Each structure stands twice: as C-alpha cells, then as structure tokens.
Amino acid sequence: MKTIRSFVVVVMSAFTVLAASSASADGFGFGFGNSKDPRACARGQAQLDRNVRTAINYYTLAFNAGKPRLAVEKYVGVDRNGNKTYTQHNPFAQDGPEAFIAFVEFFKGLFPDLHVDIKRTIAQCDLVMTHAHITTGPNDLGNAAMDIFRFDRTGRIVEHWDAVQPVEAESANDNTQF
Numbered sequence: 001m002k003t004i005r006s007f008v009v010v011v012m013s014a015f016t017v018l019a020a021s022s023a024s025a026d027g028f029g030f031g032f033g034n035s036k037d038p039r040a041c042a043r044g045q046a047q048l049d050r051n052v053r054t055a056i057n058y059y060t061l062a063f064n065a066g067k068p069r070l071a072v073e074k075y076v077g078v079d080r081n082g083n084k085t086y087t088q089h090n091p092f093a094q095d096g097p098e099a100f101i102a103f104v105e106f107f108k109g110l111f112p113d114l115h116v117d118i119k120r121t122i123a124q125c126d127l128v129m130t131h132a133h134i135t136t137g138p139n140d141l142g143n144a145a146m147d148i149f150r151f152d153r154t155g156r157i158v159e160h161w162d163a164v165q166p167v168e169a170e171s172a173n174d175n176t177q178f
Helices: 002-016 045-064 068-075 097-110
Strands: 115-124 127-135 143-151 157-166
Touching (some): 045 068, 045 115, 045 157
Antiparallel strands (some): 127 143
C-alpha cells in the first residue's frame, strides 16, 4: 500500500502542475506572478472571480468529468501564434497541453474514480491558488494538493506550479489537512 501511495504522490505531482506560456518574474523576486504582460493582472474583483471559476472549471472538467482535451480547449491560453501553450513547473511532467491531456487520460485509465475536491481558493493579480483533496477511489485517503495557476490577460491559464502531500491516517495534531 505504501508503494502505491508513493506512486500516486509522484503521479499526482505530475498531473497537478499544469498550464501555459512563458515563465516570468513577478517583480518581487519570487519568479512567478505578474506576467510579461502587466495587463494580465486582474483589475478588480470580477476578473479575480472569473479566474477562480476558470481554475475550478479546468480541473473539474479535466479530472472529474474525464475531459482533459475539452478543458484545454476551453481554459488554456495561446501564444503569439495562436497555439495552445502550457508551461509546466513540475519536474515529473512535460510542458505542453498535449502532455497534460495524455497524463489525465492515462491517470483516469488507472483510477477511473479519481476525484478532485477543491476546498478553497486564493486569487491575486494574475494568480489563482487552489487547495484540493485528490482521491483515486472511495477508500483512498488521497492527497492534499496546492496548485498555482497563472492567467493571461484574456483569463486563460498559461502556467502552473504545484505541491502535493499524502493525507495521513494519523496526525500529530487534531487538525485536518483541509
């Protein structure tokens, strides 16, 4: 069981890092955030809310509904030439929307009951962070995942970072991971 959970953590790390375009500095030295196009930064709550809905819809459609190609079509941005773009920061995953589609199809094939339950979101400028509980079936404790999505000025996902950890059966405190 430990081996399977370790495999799931590695694979979930690979799947959790999505999105698109070129990496950029945020002006604060963190290496992500404000894109090369300062017009991408949300100019109000309505744009932040749009970006949050896009991040949730992207994952829900790709993983829960099992339609990653449609998720990419609807929610991933394009480069200057009009091609879908997807910059991946997870060292276990390749760049590009086709790599994301192939991964989701592979992983859903292994775990048809895979489910992503987004518990909370945080939005700032051109970034949305999701905190999710990812399970592969009804008896799986799952993984806690935090994903950071960067958006272009049209509100499409163009870049992604993630951090994933297993949900533990026992904890040193009385708090949950969610």
